[in-house]
Amino acid sequence: MKSKMVLSALLSISLMASGCAAGGKEASSGASAGQGGKPEAKKIVKIGITQIVEHPSLDAARQGFIAALKDNGYVEKDNLEIDVQIAQGDATNNLSIAQKFATNKKDLVLAIATPSAQAAAQAIKDTPILFTAITDPLGAKLVQSLEKPGANVTGTSDTHPEAITKLMDFIAKDFPKTKTVGIVANEGEQNSLVNVKKAEESLSKLGIKVAKASVSNGSEVKQAAESLVGRVDAIYIPKDNTVVSSLESVIQTAEKNKIPLFVGEKDSVKRGGFASYGFDYYDLGYTTGKMAVDILKNGKKPADIPVGFPDTLDLALNMKAAKSEGIDVTQSMKDKVKDKKNIIE
The missing domain is CATH 3.40.50.2300 (Response regulator)
Structure with a gap:
């Protein structure tokens, strides 16, 4: 009788241990999938684009930028959210857009044309800023130098020296x-x-x-x-x-x-x-988009990315x-x- 009771107890302990092991696997599986057993949501990269006005050159630069992101795995409605704001040539709108992006904490901001870049640099201090279609980054006081921009701002200039x-x-x-x-x-x-x-x-x-x-x-x-x-x-x-x-x-x-x-x-x-x-502004924007990939994917800092220039004319x-x-x-x-x-x- 005593031996039967001991055997029954051992069997119960074994079953309990087996159940705990199975539960451990389920818990482990649930953790990798996210809380509550649901798959973890994709990280959505949020990019703000501020553009002083709409005209074909600036629009082409914006399109080239977005194309470079797509070619490197950042796709809208999948893992990328882009907020495009046009200032319509108005200085007040321009500054408001920059301040909005600062408040919304974007992962990166693209500023197209000098007024938009200046407003963004003034308002946003803790987010990477890239500019494109800028005539004179030094004269606009956007960077400390062309080779070592410093701070959180760099990008591409549309000035070919000749x-x-x-x-x-x-x-x-x-x-x-x-x-x-x-x-x-x-x-x-x-x-x-x-x-x-x-x-x-x-x-x-x-x-x-x-x-x-x-x-x-x-x-x-x-x-x-x-x-x-x-x-x-x-x-x-x-x-x-x-x-x-x-x-x-x-x-x-x-x-x-x-x-x-x-x-x-x-x-x-x-x-x-x-x-x-x-030259083609689409290509200039594409080059700027590759800079964005270096920042978002490879952890580069704007301070260490030299300002880019057109290489064709x-x-x-x-x-x-x-x-x-x-x-x-x-x-x-x-x-x-x-x-x-x-x-x-």
Whole structure:
């Protein structure tokens, strides 16, 4: 009887131990799946994009940035949340967007164009900030140096050192009757100031005068362009966000009065400017997106990522614009275009 009782007790202990072991496996399995046995939620990377205005070059930079993220495994509605905010050229909106992103604690902020980058750098101190389409990162006081930016801000500049000089040389050599070039610009934009100064210096060396028409917002662009009629032989529109966002007003004036229109980037050539030395802003944005991947995936700090610059430059010509603006396109002009896709029919 006693031996039977001992055997029964041992059997109960064995069954209890077996049950505990099974329960341990279930607990272990539940922990790996997340609390309550549910799979752990994917980490959603939150990115804020602030952009001063919408126009093709800035939009292309944004699209290139997002494409680079996607190519490296960050996909919207899966593991990526993107909040795009456009300031519509308004300084108050611009600062409000930056402050909103600071409050919302994004994982990373992309600032497109100089005013947006300056506002973001001012408002956001504990989140990585990348900029793109910036003319002069040092002059805008966004970085301490181009090689070692310092702090939490770095990105890509849209300034190729030879772009403006080459375009002004093109005007002087291929439009030899040009005595005065008109420039429409918002010199309240730091990036525009840099471009205008560079153009003025280049034209002065070539013996060509400059007539400037200043604007402070997009509604003034048409009148400013019209004020140059009869005073200039050509018009140059720099990389100026205020003017480029209202470029059609300048194009209409150039076509109506048969004035050659030169612009600061290839996207404005596609819209109706006659010529520019430029590159693709989509590629610039893509390069910036790869910087974002280095920060998000590889743990790099903006302070240690050098500022990037365009590594390609080519002349772009718009044949339809040439006809509308009374330009006789010579073979010499076409021969200066390296990639014939940049001759837009």
